[in-house]
Amino acid sequence: MTSVRFSLNGESAEVDVEPRELLLDTLRDRLAAKGAHAGCEQGACGACTVLVDGSGVRSCLMFTVQASGTEVRTIEGVGSPGALHPIQQALSQHHGLQCGFCTPGMVLTALELFETDPHPSRDRIEEWMSGNLCRCTGYVNIVSALESLAGTGEAPS
Amino acid sequence: MKPPRFDYVAVRSVAEATEALAQTEDARILAGGQSLVPLMNLRLARPRLLVDVNGVRDLVGFGGRNGTLRFGAMCRHRFLETDPLVHQKAPIFAETAALIGHVHIRNRGTLGGSIAHADPVAELPALLVALDGRVIASGTGRERAIPAAELFAGPFTTSLDPTELLTAVEVPAHTDGDGGAFSEFVRRHGDFATAGVAVIVHRDASGTCESLRIAGCGLGPTPVDLSAAGEFLLGESELGDGAARELGKRVAAASDPPGDVHGSKDYRRDLAAVLAADAVRRAWQKAGAARRDPGG
Numbered sequence: 001m002t003s004v005r006f007s008l009n010g011e012s013a014e015v016d017v018e019p020r021e022l023l024l025d026t027l028r029d030r031l032a033a034k035g036a037h038a039g040c041e042q043g044a045c046g047a048c049t050v051l052v053d054g055s056g057v058r059s060c061l062m063f064t065v066q067a068s069g070t071e072v073r074t075i076e077g078v079g080s081p082g083a084l085h086p087i088q089q090a091l092s093q094h095h096g097l098q099c100g101f102c103t104p105g106m107v108l109t110a111l112e113l114f115e116t117d118p119h120p121s122r123d124r125i126e127e128w129m130s131g132n133l134c135r136c137t138g139y140v141n142i143v144s145a146l147e148s149l150a151g152t153g154e155a156p157s
Numbered sequence: 158m159k160p161p162r163f164d165y166v167a168v169r170s171v172a173e174a175t176e177a178l179a180q181t182e183d184a185r186i187l188a189g190g191q192s193l194v195p196l197m198n199l200r201l202a203r204p205r206l207l208v209d210v211n212g213v214r215d216l217v218g219f220g221g222r223n224g225t226l227r228f229g230a231m232c233r234h235r236f237l238e239t240d241p242l243v244h245q246k247a248p249i250f251a252e253t254a255a256l257i258g259h260v261h262i263r264n265r266g267t268l269g270g271s272i273a274h275a276d277p278v279a280e281l282p283a284l285l286v287a288l289d290g291r292v293i294a295s296g297t298g299r300e301r302a303i304p305a306a307e308l309f310a311g312p313f314t315t316s317l318d319p320t321e322l323l324t325a326v327e328v329p330a331h332t333d334g335d336g337g338a339f340s341e342f343v344r345r346h347g348d349f350a351t352a353g354v355a356v357i358v359h360r361d362a363s364g365t366c367e368s369l370r371i372a373g374c375g376l377g378p379t380p381v382d383l384s385a386a387g388e389f390l391l392g393e394s395e396l397g398d399g400a401a402r403e404l405g406k407r408v409a410a411a412s413d414p415p416g417d418v419h420g421s422k423d424y425r426r427d428l429a430a431v432l433a434a435d436a437v438r439r440a441w442q443k444a445g446a447a448r449r450d451p452g453g
Binding site for chain 2: 002018019020022042046056057058062063131132
């Protein structure tokens with residue numbers, strides 16, 4: 001077992017894990033961050049997306065031991081039920097989610113997009129979000145939601 | 158699925174990495190992990206030891222010297238895609254890296270990892286062949302250069318020794334009159350390409366084609382060098398539509414692609430023709446533009 005420390009949504013986390021434990025499982029099973037969803041567990045669906053030092057990663061393709069010393073952000077660190085983040089608000093307003101399974105990954109992926117480019121075009125949004133699969137919406141409303149934020153300057157952080 | 162048990166060591170130097178590789182049978186390097194970890198999750202790969210090189214500073218960075226560009230093996234795809242210096246000094250790397258997977262795959266995946274993994278449909282191994290580059294491999298106490306032509310031995314197989322670490326990738330420096338293009342076909346954005354063709358052209362000050370190199374991915378068990386198909390364009394100063402299509406025909410004829418669920422042999426040959434014609438048109442035009450506008 002290895003002791004691993006990192007910051008999770010601004011609070012320090014410490015876990016003892018085997019090297020084979022995936023960051024996704026540590027977040028879900030040890031740290032109650034159930035918003036990181038286990039979809040395909042082979043890097044194809046994007047449901048497990050989290051930000052590690054601000055950079056989006058698939059937490060099913062990263063071992064927890066690799067997160068040592070990093071800052072991890074999950075959906076639990078974005079908005080709250082009473083005060084939605086602008087991205088969450090926009091998805092809600094534009095009917096950009098149905099079952100919600102893909103939504104945490106979508107929101108975190110979109111956060112990184114707006115931090116990289118506050119004024120993304122529709123094409124850029126489509127390209128950027130293409131690694132996150134949604135089986136309900138058909139994507140159009142997700143893209144429209146994000147497009148509504150482009151240029152408003154409200155999306156980041 | 159979850160990966161089977163393994164031992165793990167995070168190394169800080171190339172020497173530590175090669176020592177760890179030499180000491181354990183069936184040790185594997187963990188770079189970006191975007192190919193290896195899925196294989197481990199599916200239990201198709203069961204290494205006894207993972208040697209994590211993400212903390213090795215000597216493996217990052219990019220620079221040029223004596224007509225050669227050198228990339229540290231841990232240059233991530235996203236770095237290649239976005240770094241202004243890479244755009245200026247090695248634009249074909251930026252163009253090619255942008256074709257790989259999705260942004261989160263590119264955030265983690267690395268140049269050296271992709272080349273050492275040697276997936277026959279991957280873009281960067283084909284680009285290395287098109288550029289006639291080489292890799293630098295370190296073993297315990299020794300270092301050697303392996304030319305691209307001698308590196309790829311079969312699907313997912315290279316001539317790297319299991320105790321060697323790929324530390325850097327070297328290609329000839331981009332000069333005035335160089336133009337490169339990578340064209341690929343993919344059914345769903347971000348998936349592995351069904352087939353892809355890289356073309357690297359050099360035209361002299363009068364616009365005459367002095368060299369033309371071609372390599373393909375998804376067209377054989379390894380990245381394939383198809384440069385012989387372009388020899389008829391050497392010495393030409395114009396590339397008409399007929400010549401581009403003729404090149405496509407020759408590339409298709411020289412290819413022996415596999416047939417599988419993603420496309421039959423004939424379908425991939427047809428793709429090779431279209432992609433080669435597109436890539437040569439774009440590379441040819443860039444080579445001319447580079448000559449007229451040394452800044453671009």
